[in-house]
Amino acid sequence: VxxxxxxxxxxxxxxxxxxxxxxxxxxxxxxxxxxxxxxxEKVLTVDTMNSCVKKVEYAVRGPIVLRAVQIEKELKEGVQKPFSEVIKANIGDAHAMGQQPITFFRQVLAMCSYPELLDDDRFPEDAKGRARRILQGCGGQSIGAYSASQGIECVRQDVARYVERRDGGVPSDPDNIYLTTGASDGIVTMLKLLVAGEGRSRTGVMISIPQYPLYSAALAELGAVQVNYFLNEERCWSLDVSELRRALADARRHCNPRALCIINPGNPTGQVQSRQCIEDVIRFAAKERLFLMADEVYQDNVYAEGCEFHSFKKVLFEMGPEFSSTVELASFHSTSKCYMGECGFRGGYMEVVNMDPEVKAQLTKLVSVRLCPPVPGQALMDLVVNPPQPGEPSYSTFIRERKATLSSLAERARLTEQILNTVPGIACNPVQGAMYSFPRVTLPARAIREAERGQAPDMFYCMKLLEETGICLVPGSGFGQRDGTFHFRMTILPPTDKLKILLSKVKDFHQRFIQQYS
Incomplete structure (x- = not known):
């Protein structure tokens, strides 16, 4: 030393x-x-990070899904389970559940990605024409180039024409169309514009309960106030304006409600709002000076007899200038749902109506920060709004594939309701539209007591279902529900044969669960 x-x-x-x-x-x-x-010590820790981010939850990819992924790995490693596969019915990912892509869409996208295919005789001329038009709208005639921040101009023009056709001639301006990275991107962008203030002046946003967790997650991240209004389960998850009034009056005591979000057709509840209901909502929004956000990504997914999709914009303009010139509206659509199911391309659009020009300039600035939405997603959105027309070579195949997909979904919607309603302790409303059912489950008091030691009772139920059957559903607590009620959300997307197996396993499990905890 x-x-x-x-x-x-x-x-x-x-x-x-x-x-x-x-x-x-x-x-x-x-x-x-x-x-x-x-x-x-780390500069960024759980204690020093943005506290709003810690409040974000997203049930459809939450703990139960993480466990499902882990179980899949265990099965591949040879771990013995009472089942041979995990069936994921937790998320609306159509292609992951086996739905086939629309041929025309993939043909055009293939040629956009590899233009040499434009000389291939195997591709029909209408598909080649769409591909050429899209490529001409891209920088350097390549979908690998950035587009304008608001989206490719010819695609926005096609979206505007689609909206006009859908809404019976109600005008649509391409300058009011913003192409987005799926509908979710547009919804979050609009919420960013709306959220302001501090304390009691903080922006409140009204969302339905049950709701799609994108909304609660975005509001938590932005530090906004979530204002819940409950859908009426006893009336097939309908929307009651008196409930909107109640929620608004309660919220005004502690925040400044400025926006009202509607999901139609509904997620997770599968309801389709009537035209009268939409009119009532528009009158309410006009009277209370609320910005309307209409999430309409399931507009082609309507199955129940007597139900019909009505866009908020169409109804707004048909109600006359008193409403059509004053009510501020943003509506959203996507390539991810309906008959397309192209979730991974992240294509979508939003249309704004009656937006203050100065705010619209700020919106354009905001979307420019991210440069542009994915160009392949923009191309796909163009095909959704501008599909093959009568007389074109691809028309008959397109119509056949589209009809087959929607008919199969309608069949699975009916099957889900019918089978679940045969199970004592499970109540399932009709699946009028969208891609989900939201059944109510009655749980024994003993199961509720045991669950509440560490998790929500319906999470406890769904986790045991996963461990015993390999079926991955999402507990209703992740979407919101009235106190004392329990639900789960499941997609109707599994192929019919697999859906029957899934429903049979749910039925058997529920009966064992009730017997075990009664």
Whole structure:
């Protein structure tokens, strides 16, 4: 030890004489433990990160889905389970569940990605024409180039023409169309514009309960106030304006409600709002000066007899100038749902109506920060709004594939309702539209007590279902529900044969669960 100390001192003396040419430097002590600890600490920790992000939850990809992925790995490794596969009915990912893509869409996208295919005789001329038009709208005639931030101009023109056809001639201006990275991107962008204020002046946003967790997650991230209004389960998840009034009056005591979000057809509840209901909502929004956000991504998914999709924009303009010239509206559509199911391309659009020009300039600035939506997704959106027309070579195949997909979904919607309603303790409303059912489950008091030691009762139920059957559903608590009620959300997307197996397993499990905990 003495030798080491002497050497250390000599080194410092030598360094001091060489570097200064004068008296030796005073040797610095090695960093103490407290300094070392401070140097080792992370700059970004759970305690120092954005507190709003910690409040974000997204049930459709939450803990139960993580466990389902883990179980899949265990099955591949040879771990013995009472089932041979995991059936994921937790998310509306149509192609992952076996739905086939529309031929015309993929043909055009293939040629857009690899233009040499335009000379291939295997592709029909109408598909080639669409591909050429899209490529001409791209920088360098390549979908690998950035587009304008608002989206490719010819695609926005096609979207506007589609909206006019859909809405019976109600005018649509391409300048009011913003192409987006799926509908979710447009919804979050609009919420960013709306959220302002502090304390009691903080923006409140009215969302339906049950709701799609995108809304609660986005509001938590933005630090906005979530204002819940409940759908009426006893009336097939209908929307009652008197409930909107109740929720609004309660919210005004502690925040500034500025926006009302509607999902139609509904997710997770599968209801289709009547025209009268939409009119009532528009009158309510006009009277209370609320910005309307209409999430209409399931507009082609309507199955129940007597139900029909009505766009908020169409109804708004048919109600006359008193409403059509004043009510501010943003509506959203996507390539991910309906008969397309092209989730991975992340294509979508939003249309804004009656937006203040200065705010619209800010919206355009905001979307420009991210440069542009994915160009392949924009191309796909163009095909959705401008599909093959009568007389074109691809028309008959397109119509056949579209009809087959929607008819199969309608059959699965009826099957889901019928089978679940044969199970004592499960009550399932008609799946009028969209891609989901949201059945109510009655749980024994003993199961509720055991669950509440560590998790929500319906999470407890769904986790046991996963472990025993391999079926992955999402507990209703992830979407919101009235106190004392329990639900789960499941997609109707599995192929009919697999859906029957899924429903049979749910039925058997529920009966065992009730017997175990009764």
């Amino acid at each position: 003495c030798v080491c100390v002497c050497v250390y001192a000599c080194v410092w003396v030598t360094v001091g004489l060489v570097s200064r040419g004068g008296p030796p430097l005073t040797p610095r002590s090695p960093p103490g433990r407290s300094v070392q600890r401070m140097m080792a």
